[in-house]
Amino acid sequence: MAGKRRWEDMEMDCLVAILQRLGLQDLTLSVPLVCRSWRKASLHPLCWRVLNLRDLDFMPWGDLTKSFMAEYRLQRFFFSGFLKLAVARGNRLVEEIMFPLLFGTSMQDLFFVSDECPRLKKLVLPNLSPADEADIPKLVGKWKDLEQLEMEAKPSSFLEMLSEINLHCKKFSGLKMCGSIKKEDMLAIVNLLPKLKFLCLSKSYLPREQLLGILSGCKELQRLTVRDCMGFEADEEVKKRGLGIKIFEHEGSKLFDDFDYNSDECDPL
Incomplete structure (x- = not known):
């Protein structure tokens, strides 16, 4: 329209700043088709700094899968291929990856990310088999800048994982998981994660003794979320110990x- 600026005439830096707020589905299937300048901006590594794969539907019958196959002229869709495309466009600048909970992710995908995303700060893991959990310590040790780790359940290699974090991830400050928290787990959290600021153990089996140990031992903790847990009640002593924490959710x-069954012997992991 005469006298009015067009979106495609916007300076590239401004366009990139806008597009990096979009999700991966828009960046792969919508934005690049608008015009050449939008396509160029959508390929900027900053647009791929955060890879939220958990919000995408990778089912074979889903719109994303069918549209992606049509756009890229594929006979079959593979999650690993989509992941490699997204990581490649991030150009080793990816800082956050959230994997789908159940669909598609293999240990090969995780090792690929550990090699190609050296600047990773936040990692949300998928559900893994007990056999694959043994490899988690090998993974986390590669991310020197890792600050936050989220997983659905406490892995069998939990103690080894925290040891690797302690050795290699000096900026680590946030952990989210659920499971049966034993005394050795509590001691590892306190002793191996000295800069921990955020801890979420909601829906865990968390005995009162372990909770009090965390409240007393994690000196820099700013937020502790232990909602819907089994093993303790928020009595006066628990609340008193939690007064020094900015946000204490129980x-x-x-x-x-x-x-009326005390699950002291229960360890679902």
């Missing part, structure tokens, strides 16, 4: 389950 936690 709602829904209780000592026994609904059947």
Whole structure:
């Protein structure tokens, strides 16, 4: 339109700043088709700094899968191929990756990311088999800048994983998982994660003794989330120990389950 600027005439830096707020589906299937300048901007590594794969539908019948196959003229869709495309466009500047919970991710994908994303700061792991969990310590030790790690359940290699984090990830400050938190787990959290600022153990089996140990031992903790846990009640001593923490969320936690059964011997992991 006469007298009005067009979107494609926007300076590249401004366009990149806008596009990096979009999700991966838009960056792969919508934005590049608008015009040449938008396509060029969508390929900038800053647009691929955060790879949130968890919000995408990778099912064979999903819109993303079918549209991606049509656009790139593929006979079959492979999650690994999509991941490699996204990581390549990040040009070793990727800082955050959130893997799908259940679909598609293999240990080969995780090792690929450990090699190609050296600047990773935040990692959200998928569900892994017990056999694959043994390799987690080898992975985390490669990310020197790792600050935050999230997983669905405490892995069998938990203690070894924290040892690797302690040795190699000097900026590590956030952990989220659930599971049966034993005394040795509590001691490892306290002793091996000295700069821990955020800890989420919601829906875990967390005995009162372990909770008090975390409250007393994690000196830099700013937020502790232990909602809907089994093994403790937020009594006066627990609340008093938590006064030094900026955010202490413990709602829904209780000592026994609904059947009045103390799960002290339960370790689902």
